Amino acid sequence: MPLRVSKKKEAIKHAMLWFVLLLAFFPLLLMFVVSFKNNDQFMNNPWWFDAVSDWQWENWAKAWGIVSNYIANSVVVAVAAVTLCLVMAVPTAYVMARYKFPGKGVLYYALVGSMFLPGTAATLVTMFMLIRSLGLVNNLLALILVGSVGGQIVSVFILRQFIEDIPKELFESARIDGAGHFGQIRNIVLPMSGSVLGTLAIMQFLGSWNSLMLPLLVLRDDELWTIPVGLMALDGEYVKQWGDMMAGFSIAALPLVILFFFTMRFFVKGLTAGAVKG
């Protein structure tokens, strides 16, 4: 017996959600509105757009000149870190899922257990000293390496469970056909775990994209700054040009929003799956 859907009740739920969404998106809307204003316009009316003819397009041009470089750095770091992370994690997960060998349990728990040993602000000290003694200060490579290692735990954990669920016969027949470990990884693991890899890639990418403290300590030169460091500097300017600043924020936010709209279905699925495992 299908239940009658109460129109009124549904309307209440929708209204609640829209109300919360409106509040949640309000800062973004304001960012966009202010990005077209100069300081006077902002002081007069911060709430809504002025007439289109008064829009300060040069805010965006100016901000692009500053922020585009940060975006490029962030993209380089994030893409390299994600790639390196998965290149390291897939063979590890494959071995952990498929083979028994001495020390397996110890190694696995050493890996997953460190999830419960959170780093504190003090770990940042020793991490920074390590980077300094490796000669990687003021080098994007430091962020890539730390980022890719930071993603290992979750990636191996999730990938191992996934690879364990792939039927054993597939691996056996590939081996009889003469495929080695890399052959099996390339021909079986990679094609079958596309969606999991995508999910992991998104999670790691966002982590790298938002990382602030380490880049702040490691990167000295303006040309190497990633988005968070650059935005901080933009915010710290003595005389605030609100329009420029907000345009800079908008530009910094755009790449992922655009990417999101192209890969929406995948993104939502991936993040939900990530949330389940997380």
Next chain:
Amino acid sequence: MASELIEHNRLRSWLRHKGRMYMVLYALLLPTFLGMALFNYYPKFETIQKSFYIWDGSSIEEFSGLKNYIDIFTADPQFLNTFKLAGILLVANLFKMWPCIIIAIVLHRIRSERWRYIYRVLFVIPMVIPSLVWLLIWKSFYDPTSGILNRLLNTVGLMGVLQWLDTAMPQLATTLSPVNNTVGSIFGNIWGMGAWSLLVLASMGGAAAIRRRVPWLVILSVAFLCANAFVSNGEQIMLSIFGLFHGGVGIAVALAMGVVLSRSYAGESALKWIGGLGVAATVILIFTTMIWTSPTNAFNTGMPAWLGHSKLVIPAIIFWGFPWVGTIGVLIYLAGLQGISGDVYEAGELDGVGPIRKMFSLELPLIMTQVRINLIFMTIATLNQYGMFLLLLGPHGGPDNKGLVPGLYMYRKAFIDQQMGYACALGMVMFALILCITIFYQKYVKVEK
């Protein structure tokens, strides 16, 4: 003989084959574990080692034994103070968890599959905006002269209300201080009243229930004892034997009430009322007499500096990010809710259960696993976070160090004061605390199916 030799050879070749196979496997594992050793374990273990040193990061480095740890607990009141702030933020975050849960449940109850998907997409979008962009936009909201918040408050007229409250709330606090004194003479202090009321609630259900909730009862009892036993004479805090005795009697009374009254239905509801009213009174008294006790004088100009006034920093930080719908939270709860089958809903529907009852009796118990995960992450994050405070308030935690959280204090000791060894010791204390809390949650925040 011959067959034994063959057997032996076979064993050897088998072992060699196995050995080679293992070598290949270890080689495949190598990158991950090499990376982990270098960039994960090494910094963490280095923290342990350096916590026993006096170390400024470059030239000075000498072993000092337990000196750092002893200093933390005997000569560093500021560090212990930072945990007061962390405690306040933790309580605030407990409340800030609810919008997420409620929104996830409402979203899940939407009938139309299509709309559910649309909402899910909309709630994911904020996640792809760099978190620093949110942070800096909110920071601009709080700007005293051109910030949106002050202008909104002035336009709507709430600034006037705040000005009025600024005189009314301290007055209320003085008016209620006799009540406070009465509470103090019975329960030690306000917190004691809260602990005692919760003790009554926890002992509801008689001896069997008490046995089941031993850890909780111990915590509440200790809290109640502390509230009674430590008396301040204005300058220093002393242990009072009478207070200890008083507290013991209070605990005994609460437990005895729990055992005796739980035998009858009327007694049980009486317990519920006593406990509930006690908790409510505690909350009201805390809000009216402990927070806004003296005028801030910040609202008179109509342009309060939210992040620059020592009395407004904490409220500003708590209000931060309103309406507190962290999207990852919504997604985690949604994933948990997706496990609920339609049958359960229809059963609930036919029984005519109201929407709020349904939330507490049906959906909330089913997502307790997710709530617990979030609780753990939230606690760790609250204790550990400092990036936001560093950006907003600077390394000293803003006016009067009001916004100095433990992590920020650690950061300051390390990178501003150059006491890196000391910072490592602070990190170890923090680490031990986080570990204890995680274990506590795992063990005692039960998932009752």
